[in-house]
Amino acid sequence: MDILETDAFYRRQRRNMSCSLFVHLVPFFLATAAYFYVWTPASVGSTMAAGVKSAPALLLAAVVLIWNGPQSLLGVAGGLLCSALGDFCLVWPEQLFIHGMAAFAAAHLLYSLTFLSTRYSSDSSSKWPRVFYPVLFLTGGSFYFYLYPYLQKAPDSELLVPGVGLYILLITLMGSLAVRTRSLITVLGSLVFMVSDVTLAVQVFKAAVIENGTVVVMVTYYLSQLLIAVGDVKTVESNDDFSKWKRA
Template identity: 70%
Template sequence: MDILETDAYDRRQRRNTSCALFFSLLPFFLSTALYFYLWTPDIPSSITNAGVKSAPALLLAAAVLSWNGGQSVLGVVGGLVFSAVGDFCLVWPELFLHGMGAFAVAHLLYSFTFLSSRYTAYSSSSWTRFLYLILFLFGGAFYIYLYPFLQKAPNSDLLVPGVGVYILLIVVMGTLAIRTGRTSTLLGSLIFMVSDLSLALQVFKVTAPMEHGHLVVMVTYYLAQLLIAVGDVRAVESKDDFAKWKRS
């Protein structure tokens, strides 16, 4: 009977936690909806536009900080803040390199987080090693495919090595997400790669302008950040639950 009561209590606790987490994410959802409501294809670059675009990432960082405290500042919270800086910069095409640099720092912080003790490493298998290989081969193939277009772009002397380093960082981040064995973290990282791939194809004029290209980039981007943030909150919760179980 005690076991059944404990199990029921745990289910209630998880349900209450999920509801509380949802409400803490409401500002993120509302700011994301506001961004899509206000965005139009001919919207001019402005401080206001940049602020609206970067607000969801900052509000997501605030939500994670409220749940995890300072232990995520040099992790997912920091990554979200740098992502917001990247969002702000990318509103102006001439600040593309600055935005890419900010997102590169975000991927580094995410990678360090996925290596931290609160993410229990998933036991490596032939299947996971195969996924690692696929990600690195895909990243390398995409860079080779993109290379001729990078050479034609302005600032190609900076873009050619810069994009190569950026692709390496996001592939490493995706690989470490696989290592965590957490579904939301893994999906968030992979969807982030899809978002960046879509952006690169459009920015470097690899494909013809797509009617809903911007929406594809931003929907996948915000979804990716949400999943990574939720994964980090869940990782800390799991660690705390395990610590309580050991002390009991």
């Protein structure tokens, strides 16, 4: 098999794998649609709402596990499971907000470790990703500075002031390491996740009023998790294809 035939073969294989991946993602799309169909403000605090809200992240974790294997439990699949736990907790924000924030912080830590792994190629000779690092950290620090007075007014301010600061540091680190991967899907997923969390934070701590804020938060949240999950699957798929191409 010459190079042209090998290239054509793996292009067809990638198309077939993309179709198969889409089929595996159908339950996630249905679960996401179900959430927006059944969600109402009155559903906050119900077990059914917690299950429906957590289902999309659980289904994405299952997809990553199927495609990337059990080792992804210490990576993106594990981060999605932590996110599902965070979704569950935030259905009871008055009682379990800090628990939910801790679950999402663990998810960002797992994502960060994954983006540092050798599965994600990074061109160390390129300087352009480094330009974004100070921008992201400056943005994160500025947002914390903006949010700080509102955190001090919160009932659990002694926990929230340092906790939110640590959380912002972790999600900013996750976004920076996503940029390092040079994977467009992964970078978009991490940045959209940051937008989702900023939108949620300003509402939770009453720093701003956003029309249809909950819809904005959840649309960007589910989109970010989808992009991160697909980016992880595609990264493994690309590495496998490259290894096979070299052996051909």
